[in-house]
Amino acid sequence: MACRQLAGGTQNNLFELTREDGSTTVLRRPPRHPRPKSDETMLREARVLTAIEGHGVPQPTCHAVCDDPGVIGTCFYVMSAVGGFAPVGDLPGRYATDPDWRHRLGLAMVDAIASLARIRPDEVGLGDLGRPEGWLERQVGRWRKQLESYAAFDGYDGPDLPGVERVGDWLEANRPGDFTLGIIHGDYHLANVMASHDRPELTAVLDWELTTLGDPRLDLAWLLTTSGGVGSFETMADGFPTTDELVARYGDRTGLRMDDLTWWRALACYKLGIILEGTNA
Known part of the structure; x- marks a missing residue:
């Protein structure tokens, strides 16, 4: 599996995970130096994304969440990769x-x-x-x-x-x-x-x-x-x-x-x- 950090996510970090078959997902985790409630924030985001899916809000799908900071040092979740662009500045x-x-x-x-x-x-x-x-x-x-x-x-x-x-x-x-x-x-x-x-x-x-x-x-x-x-x-x-x-x-x-x-x-x-x-x- 290949991993590269994505731009965006000013308060938290995003990493694109690419499998051997070319499929991609995105891992979201707190920054390198987490804030006091960073783990709580990750779990909260994952919970909300899971709960509201299918109710008309365009969103990534939350595939999995890890509540054990011992795995990579913080809690994190994995979601679907989303195509598109942020509509700021000159539009394409x-x-x-x-x-x-x-x-x-x-x-x-x-x-x-x-x-x-x-x-x-x-x-x-x-x-x-x-x-x-x-x-x-x-x-x-x-x-x-x-x-x-x-x-x-x-x-x-x-x-x-x-x-x-x-x-x-x-x-x-x-x-x-x-x-x-x-x-x-x-x-x-x-x-x-x-x-x-x-x-x-x-x-x-x-x-x-x-x-x-x-x-x-x-x-x-x-x-x-x-x-x-x-x-x-x-x-x-x-x-x-x-x-x-x-x-x-x-x-x-x-x-x-x-x-x-x-x-x-x-x-x-x-x-x-x-x-x-x-x-x-």
Whole structure:
């Protein structure tokens, strides 16, 4: 069997395994220097991929999982190899020339998380994946605590996030009255999916390390936030769906309320800002 490391997987490592007959699979494992919960993350990803298979979410198939760190030094799992490309930067082939393909790709991005939102956690054995009780109430405190934890980093002079406290206070004061429990990906954006070269559709949603239970509307808000501005659906080239189209499509596919996404988009920005602050700390 031949093995080579693949590009991608910024937090964890991917290795392509090729057998003598030419068939390939992909091994996913934590980095060389694992974080405290790296093994738990691997097992969590494998569990979710196994549970949601066959429910309309494009994904790799999880073939096997190893929960014994003694085998290669960490827990890991083996999944199917997925063809395609990450739709960031200059798009290849017909995507570059056909506005209809770009439009359908944008809709496919929403369709994938809409399919995930329709899965009932209890029905696929994921009812204990997270703590749904008080999920809305915990969000601001959870991310404030993370921001405060950066103070332990050597050379960190404190947060450079003007208005972060004001945004957190606004989120607390304007918390939505409705909450829908579902499975969320947690980091859904253009670099964490693979698109087909042959058809304007997704071949897989990848990097499930932040998956948990929560309100699925946060995945939509995260997509809108991370694909906004320069290089977004609306500014990269003609043909991509507008924000209004993406929101309407998601609402139609999930039945969730879309009348006011302001709070969800603000939470996505708040979370993203704090995560990026940690990257730069």
